[in-house]
Amino acid sequence: MSTTAQVRQELEESIAVKRAWSDALCAAVAQAAERAAAALRAGKKLVFFGNGGSAADAQHLAAEFLGRYRRERAPLRAIALHTNTSAVTAIANDYGYDQVFVRQVEAWVEPGDVVFGISTSGDSEGVVSALARARTLGAFAVALTGEGGGRCASACDLLLAVPSRATPRIQESHITLGHILCGLVESSLSERAGA
Numbered sequence: 233m234s235t236t237a238q239v240r241q242e243l244e245e246s247i248a249v250k251r252a253w254s255d256a257l258c259a260a261v262a263q264a265a266e267r268a269a270a271a272l273r274a275g276k277k278l279v280f281f282g283n284g285g286s287a288a289d290a291q292h293l294a295a296e297f298l299g300r301y302r303r304e305r306a307p308l309r310a311i312a313l314h315t316n317t318s319a320v321t322a323i324a325n326d327y328g329y330d331q332v333f334v335r336q337v338e339a340w341v342e343p344g345d346v347v348f349g350i351s352t353s354g355d356s357e358g359v360v361s362a363l364a365r366a367r368t369l370g371a372f373a374v375a376l377t378g379e380g381g382g383r384c385a386s387a388c389d390l391l392l393a394v395p396s397r398a399t400p401r402i403q404e405s406h407i408t409l410g411h412i413l414c415g416l417v418e419s420s421l422s423e424r425a426g427a
């Protein structure tokens with residue numbers, strides 16, 4: 233296969249995964265946005281975490297809320313848990329890598345917050361345990377995963393499972409649904425503010 237054909241094939245795969253999103257997944261994205269908007273309106277916050285490419289997604293989405301997605305509006309409270317490299321390396325070194333997110337969840341998460349654990353396999357221990365701990369602290373836990381949700385499925389309140397088992401294709405859908413969620417939250421908060 234030529235490299236151009238390979239580019240086309242990968243592009244078609246990415247598009248096919250997005251086309252395969254069920255109505256249930258679209259409804260779940262809308263539900264996550266409603267929960268996030270309600271939390272922000274109540275002065276609560278959004279907390280994002282994930283590993284590797286999903287860490288990039290976590291900080292990307294937190295940045296959309298802190299800065300601006302598409303509308304001019306006040307900054308919104310959102311954090312990504314891997315961005316303090318001193319905390320990440322110290323916790324991993326002293327307590328083990330699996331504790332990196334759960335320990336920070338214990339420090340930051342309060343009742344009414346919404347947490348977003350991102351894992352393409354759904355099985356990364358640090359993400360699974362941080363989702364579960366956030367729930368016990370009174371947060372609403374959303375998991376962004378691949379097909380089936382893995383162990384995250386039973387650790388969260390709301391599962392956003394992209395219908396694929398290919399890590400990069402799942403990540404591409406995660407950032408798409410994350411952007412959609414940002415737009416829905418901005419619209420919801422702007423409508424309330426009469427903008």
Ligand SMILES: O=C(CO)[C@@H](O)[C@H](O)[C@H](O)[C@H](O)COP(=O)(O)O
Pocket residue numbers: 283284285286350351352353354355356359399400403
């Ligand atoms: O971005 C990629 C692959 O596209 C990798 O960095 C990937 O995120 C890492 O292998 C992660 O450790 C995978 O973890 P998870 O998504 O299964 O929780």
Ligand SMILES: [Zn+2]
Pocket residue numbers: 285399400403
């Ligand atoms: Zn990637």
